[in-house]
Amino acid sequence: KQEVTQIPAALSVPEGENLVLNCSFTDSAIYNLQWFRQDPGKGLTSLLLIQSSQREQTSGRLNASLDKSSGRSTLYIAASQPGDSATYLCAAGTNAGKSTFGDGTTLTVKP
Amino acid sequence: GAVVSQHPSWVICKSGTSVKIECRSLDFQATTMFWYRQFPKQSLMLMATSNEGSKATYEQGVEKDKFLINHASLTLSTLTVTSAHPEDSSFYICSATYPTPDTQYFGPGTRLTVL
Numbered sequence: 049k050q051e052v053t054q055i056p057a058a059l060s061v062p063e064g065e066n067l068v069l070n071c072s073f074t075d076s077a078i079y080n081l082q083w084f085r086q087d088p089g090k091g092l093t094s095l096l097l098i099q100s101s102q103r104e105q106t107s108g109r110l111n112a113s114l115d116k117s118s119g120r121s122t123l124y125i126a127a128s129q130p131g132d133s134a135t136y137l138c139a140a141g142t143n144a145g146k147s148t149f150g151d152g153t154t155l156t157v158k159p
Numbered sequence: 160g161a162v163v164s165q166h167p168s169w170v171i172c173k174s175g176t177s178v179k180i181e182c183r184s185l186d187f188q189a190t191t192m193f194w195y196r197q198f199p200k201q202s203l204m205l206m207a208t209s210n211e212g213s214k215a216t217y218e219q220g221v222e223k224d225k226f227l228i229n230h231a232s233l234t235l236s237t238l239t240v241t242s243a244h245p246e247d248s249s250f251y252i253c254s255a256t257y258p259t260p261d262t263q264y265f266g267p268g269t270r271l272t273v274l
Contacts, residue, residue, distance in 0.1 A: 071185045090202075091252060091268035097260060139200065145191055145256035145263055149203040 049073045050062070052140050054150035061128055062158050069123040071138035071154045080141040081114050081121045086152070087133045092137070128157045161187045161257045172243055180211075180238045180269045182253030188217040188233035189255035193263075194226075197250040199221055207255075209236040243273045 051074045061067050065072055071081070080099050084092040096105045096112040098121070104113040111124040135154045139147040162185040170179050171177040182192055190211045207228055208216040215228035226246075227239040240247050252268040 081261075082263070084265075089270070091250075092265045094265065097262070105160070139203075141261065141263060143209075143260050145254075145260040146193060146205055146208065147195075147203075147254070147263060149195075151202045 050078075050140055050142075050148040052138060052148050052150040054136075054138060054153050055154060057151065058156075059147040059153045060156040060158065063128060063130060065128050065157075066124070066126050067128055067155070068079075069136050069155070071121040071123070071124070071150055073119045073121075073140045073148070075140075076116045076119050078116065078140045079143040081112070082139045082141060082147070083110075083112050083121075083123050084139065086137060087134050095136075125155075128155075130157045130159050133157050161185075161264045162254065163189075163255050163264045163266040165253060165269050167269060168267065169270040169272075171272045174183075174244050175242055177239055177241045178243055178271060180240070180251055180253075180271070180274065182236045182238070182255070182266055184234045184255045184257070184264075185217075187255075187257045189236075190233060191260075192230060192236040192255045194236075194238050195252045195254070197252065197268075199249075203252060206238075206251075208262060211236075217244055226262065240271065243271070245273045247271065248273045 081093045098114040109126040135152040137152045139149045166181045192209040194206045210229040230236040254265045
C-alpha cells in the first residue's frame, strides 16, 4: 500500500527566502506526482504535475523534481512571498487514476 | 484545461438527513471519477472509485450503504451521504481523469457540516 510522507509538517520563513518542501513515497511504481496548494477552508489548486517519465517541472517561481528510484519529490519555491502561505500537498498517482496524498506542509511566509 | 465542478460548495444539514453532492466534468467525458474525504487538519483519503454505468468501488473502511455513489452519465457523479451525523462533517472532493489515467483534475470541494 502506498504511503506518502511530507516533511516538515510546518515551516515558517521570512519573506524572500528560498525554500524546499519534501515528499517521499514508499512505492516507486507511481504514474505521476502532483503538488497542490490548499488555502484554509478551500479546495485544491494544482501547482505542478510530474509524469513518471519526467524529472522535473517548472512554473514561475516553483520547481518540482521527481526521483522515482529513491521515492522522493521536492517542491522548490524561490523568493517566497506572504501570498505563498498555505498548505502544500503532494500526491502520488497510479495508472488507474487514484491518488495517495501526504499530510501536507503548512507554510507561513512572514513579511 | 479540463474543469471539474462540484455542487454545492458548502452545505449545512441536520443530523439524520441525507445530502447529495454533485461532481461534474464540464468540458470532457469522464468514465471514472474518484471521491476523496478530508477531515479537519488531515489529508485527503480516497473513499471510492465511481465508474460510469456500474457500481462504485469503495476503499476499505468506507460504508457503501452510507455513502451512495451514482455515476449515471459520462459527466456526472453524485455522492449521497445518507443519515448524516456530525462525524460525517468533512470536506469532500472529487476528481476525474482525462484524457488518460495519468492526468487527474480535481473539483473545488464541498464542505459538509452536520449539526
